[in-house]
Amino acid sequence: MERIMGGGMLPLVLTSVGVLLLYRILVRLRRGASVHGAVVVITGASSGLGKECARVFHAAGARLVLCGRDAARLQEVVQELSVSPADGQSQTFAPRTVVFNLAKADCVEKAAQEILKCYGHIDVLINNAGISYRGNILDTNMSVQRDVMETNYFGPIALTQALLPSMVQRRSGHIVVISSVQGKIAIPYRSAYAASKHATQAYFDCLRAEIEHLGIPVTVISPGYIRTNLSLNAVTGDGSKYGVLDKTTASGWEPRDVAGAVLKAVRQKSRDVVLAGPVPTVAIYLRTLWPALFFKLMASRARKEQRRKEE
Ligand SMILES: NC(=O)C1=CN([C@@H]2O[C@H](COP(=O)(O)OP(=O)(O)OC[C@H]3O[C@@H](n4cnc5c(N)ncnc54)[C@H](OP(=O)(O)O)[C@@H]3O)[C@@H](O)[C@H]2O)C=CC1
Ligand SMILES: CCCCCCCCCCCCCCCC(=O)OCC(=O)COP(=O)(O)O
Numbered sequence: 001m002e003r004i005m006g007g008g009m010l011p012l013v014l015t016s017v018g019v020l021l022l023y024r025i026l027v028r029l030r031r032g033a034s035v036h037g038a039v040v041v042i043t044g045a046s047s048g049l050g051k052e053c054a055r056v057f058h059a060a061g062a063r064l065v066l067c068g069r070d071a072a073r074l075q076e077v078v079q080e081l082s083v084s085p086a087d088g089q090s091q092t093f094a095p096r097t098v099v100f101n102l103a104k105a106d107c108v109e110k111a112a113q114e115i116l117k118c119y120g121h122i123d124v125l126i127n128n129a130g131i132s133y134r135g136n137i138l139d140t141n142m143s144v145q146r147d148v149m150e151t152n153y154f155g156p157i158a159l160t161q162a163l164l165p166s167m168v169q170r171r172s173g174h175i176v177v178i179s180s181v182q183g184k185i186a187i188p189y190r191s192a193y194a195a196s197k198h199a200t201q202a203y204f205d206c207l208r209a210e211i212e213h214l215g216i217p218v219t220v221i222s223p224g225y226i227r228t229n230l231s232l233n234a235v236t237g238d239g240s241k242y243g244v245l246d247k248t249t250a251s252g253w254e255p256r257d258v259a260g261a262v263l264k265a266v267r268q269k270s271r272d273v274v275l276a277g278p279v280p281t282v283a284i285y286l287r288t289l290w291p292a293l294f295f296k297l298m299a300s301r302a303r304k305e306q307r308r309k310e311e
């Protein structure tokens with residue numbers, strides 16, 4: 001036995017241990033940084049993707065600050081999380097809540113101070129809250145165009161700018177925004193929504209470049225359809241609620257899976273993530289590489305939708 005260990009076995013054991021260590025290092029690098037104990041702020045945490053993000057970050061041991069307009073719905077999420085299981089060995093923390101309306105400029109600065117008071121600092125800001133829109137530009141009030149911009153663009157950037165100085169001071173933090181495939185391509189009858197998401201993409205791309213040297217990453221996530229209440233809550237051209245669960249939304253990705261991808265993007269500090277199937281992905285490339293064809297396809301889509309409405 002001794003002869004075997006001294007001769008052929010020892011190098012074999014050492015090589016196996018080396019390979020195992022290398023494998024564990026690679027797995028850890030792929031998984032990225034842990035969020036255990038990290039202070040993670042999530043806007044729009046009362047439903048849909050925000051609520052699922054709350055679930056996965058909570059399970060991973062993050063200290064959450066959940067934001068939304070409705071205190072009672074946020075408390076329901078806190079209750080649900082208090083009985084939801086931790087991910088493996090992680091210790092979990094009871095979430096805090098901050099209630100405010102992102103579309104009201106004068107509320108955001110005060111809310112940012114309240115958020116900072118929860119733990120004294122924040123590690124990750126996930127700008128998730130948003131509303132959608134359905135309408136023909138010809139019949140859409142300017143007030144609706146502005147309102148969608150307030151919720152989807154001005155609110156998130158105001159919150160980001162209010163929280164950023166504390167991250168810069170600590171030279172630590174991470175800004176995430178949930179945009180959409182419609183931040184990369186514009187589809188007909190979604191003008192307010194697509195414009196707000198294009199503006200979001202542009203702002204956070206600028207921010208990424210401006211703060212990279214401070215070690216604060218910026219992640220823009222652009223999902224395709226997700227099975228949430230987004231279309232039910234969408235506004236129409238006259239400001240009334242659309243109130244329909246579209247087929248595209250109902251057959252979209254599971255919010256849980258998208259939230260898992262958000263956690264992965266945070267751990268890996270990804271810069272730009274598109275979470276979509278082959279058709280939207282090809283459409284994004286087409287918009288840049290063959291715009292004339294893309295515009296024809298969009299015009300044809302608009303005509304078809306118009307005919308459907310007239311039938
Ligand atoms: N579902 C989809 O197909 C897709 C969604 N997205 C994006 O994902 C994000 C989450 O949407 P989703 O979960 O789908 O939709 P939901 O309608 O389920 O959730 C939207 C969330 O935003 C919050 N919110 C809306 N308006 C405001 C406001 N003025 N101030 C503060 N919070 C507000 C709502 O909270 P409350 O009403 O309680 O205040 C709610 O929690 C959005 O940015 C959306 O654009 C991107 C691609 C596809
Ligand atoms: C394989 C050949 C493909 C050729 C490309 C044809 C172009 C087809 C257009 C595809 C359009 C995709 C739109 C996707 C939109 C989307 O995923 O939006 C996500 C949302 O934010 C949903 O919000 P909404 O309120 O609109 O439901």
